Amino acid sequence: MADIYVRGGWIITMDSSRRIIRDGAVAVEDGVIRAVGKRDVLDKDYLHYSDIVINAERDIVMPGLINTHVHLAQGLLRACADYLPLIPWLKERVWPLQGNYKPEEALASAKLVVLEMIKTGTTGFLETGLVGRYGIDNIVEFIHGSGIRAAIARHVMDLKGYALEDNILHEGLVEPGDTSFKDTLRLHSKYHGWDGRIWIWFGPRTPGAVSVELYRRISEKARELKTGVTMHLAEVREDVEYTSKVFGKKPVEFAHWVGLTGPNTVLVHVVWVSDEEIRILGETGTTVSHNPSSNMKLASGAARIAEMLSHRVNVALGTDGGPSNNTYDLVREMKHAALLQPLRTLRADAIRAEQVLEMATLNGARALMIDNMVGSIEVGKRADIIVVDYWSPHLHPLNNPVSHLVYAASGSDVKHSIIDGRLVMFERRILTFKEEDVIEEAEKAAWNLYTRAGICREPDVSWPLV
Template sequence: MLVKVEAVADIYVRGGWIITMDPQRRVIKDGAVAVEGGVITAVGKRDNLDPQYKSYSDVVIDARDGVVIPGLVNTHVHLAQGLLKACADYKRLIPWLKDRVWPLQGNYKPEEALVSAKLVVAEMLKSGVTTFLETGLVGRYGVDAIIEFLHDSGIRAAVARHVMDLKGYALEENILHEGLVEPGDTSFNDTIRLYHKYHGWDSRIWIWFGPRTPGAVSVELYKKMSEKARELKTGITMHLAEVREDVDYTVEVFGKKPVEFAHWVGLTGPNVVLVHVVWVTDDEIDLLAKTKTSVSHNPSSNLKLASGGARVSEMLRRGVNVTLGTDGGPSNNDYDLIREMKVAALLQPLLTGDPEAIRAEQVLEMATINGARALMIDHLVGSIEVGKRADLVVVDFHKPHLKPLNNPVSHLVYSAMGSDVKHVIVDGRLVVFDRQILTFDEEEVLRKADEAAFNLYQRAGVCREPDLKWSIF
């Protein structure tokens, strides 16, 4: 049953462990967090805070068998790919796009794209994501309806609108599905329209530019976007150097390596999140650090598509703000950022041959405070500190795979799953309680998802039957 919940004035979370992610990186055993009017007002030992808050709060959450963390920040999400899980397995990136993903996305009707967005948000909220960065919506999806749903769902979102004026990918020209093609003026101007309509809405919705990958955008349009983003004080996100073909394109056509190319057209800086960034050199990593450009690391997607492994431990060592993203349904097959933390933690030792290449603490930073910094909202969220907005997640650790609890950070990264999330608070509002979404009807979304996916697959002529070597009877 759907339970309608309005903003709650006072919430008191009586924790077991509180992992604050504050500047001192305090981890508080037997801790508690008090929230008033959407703002964190106290963080400390449970015994010290109980007398003031336990009997005087509107909602008291007993989390003594849990771990309380800041809301997770997913810095690379494709809302329109929620219905495409298992539709593009066993392929490399360009045929994956050309033969499967783009034909499906190019056949969406707005009502199907909205169902896809709802499905993705349901999965993210129930796995502890309170803030995310959408990489690029197009007009055929019905962007306004999606943004309005995001606001009503209670989640925070930076929503990038795709901008393009070419039809290629890297050195392959005219391969973008016709259903996704939009003129440069149309896509650029619609981003500006969305910005003036929604940007800053309740400090939970922001509108970004989402240029397509090099090969689909002219140099002039890249520069126009970067200038406008700086003028509007908003962000830009773009896939870069995901596969070797990306390097081939920028070097052959422009004589520049991918990060050099991005810098040349204005796509570096504190308001830019570059996604994947796998095939880069030491000099390019230094350029990312120097310009304070953030990187979204998506290890499951890179592994599944055999794209390669990003040099995250080296980026962190050189001072790059590295964040964590799940990517989309057909490249990851889930939107669970907690599971993604484990993949990120395991990949760097494999790539470097060094078991100390990355620590669990660094991975948790990537999924929280680093992500907030990349979205330019670390003054609001990303840590549990007095004065910040109350984005909190309670993870239930009273489970066999999370016992004995002797290191909550290690367990979060290496042992936990999104399904261990029990309660989620965004902006002081309880949006998930005891694993039930309180802001929209999850059951209705699940029912509509199957129907919408079936209709989409039939219309696109893709994913009509499972890609399964075994027989179905």
């Protein structure tokens, strides 16, 4: 007897042997994967004895995707700051909007992002840093109710700068170090480990906004609590200039010096790094969250992912936020990750589709420190599974399911999503909350937010608007 029985076409297991099973099936009971194998073998035990049977003969069944860099508060900010590099992008548009949020608007933004992620195959994610004005508790509780799996970082800071620029953070986002640190502990005590799907992390701001003392305090406490830390690092050249001038260290050297490397740390972007820094990342087991769309759009540069992988760095994938990517679709992000390395290195074999799929699944699970639970379809693991419809022109003929997923698919091809053994989306319909209400709330909230912040919502196009 199984709760859910998925009768597949192709099963991409991501198990230790990386088996791809043709005409396969997966049985799920009490949230756990109980059987994986050939359909004709498993049918005898599960076809007529399961509560829910999903016929997926024309589909690819695979582990759910894990997005390791998400800004929930930026869902309402799509296209608010096109054509700007990072620091003006932050100062002139993104921070003023985020600094004007009311809790109900931040919640509407978070709902919109979670909706998009579930509909595009993400079953788990890492939020990079919420602040008090967003009403964090309400956001965490919605995330839990949605059914998705999440590590949620709370921003911690005690300075107001970014790199060599002092006092540039919008006043609406400024929080005292003690306040932000203690609130992280409160959230951790209240929510960490909730139903095995919610974890609370530390999210220190970028160097320039956090003192050395506070970074070290965060590092020590995270290790004591056995929780994670995530931070933007070496995203732009200004980050290298700052740590080199002020501390005499390159960005990864600086992070290592203050204790922010190791298996519980996810460093985001990590574009401007040296060979020695890559060696440190590999030796310490630190995760790099690669966000190619954001790096390309903001002209930040191209991360040295091919070299990182060759040095056994755990590289995972992230979409970043609405204004730097315009989408939270991790399937589309896989293609950008696969194409950027050949362009950067002028080597067509700089990265393989198999490696990119690992980045979006197993490596993401390892980044969140839950690879013992999810990231692959294996007996005994929790059932985070998505079903991708390949019966479409752009995925035919299905000569290579891995290549097609990375180079040809998009999130809209995902038709079913199972998270922690619960059917959360079926036939592209969300089952845990009302999609239409979320979109309507987001539209109203965006209007109010932009008006209050004094930022025009008119499209920034070079063509006449009539």
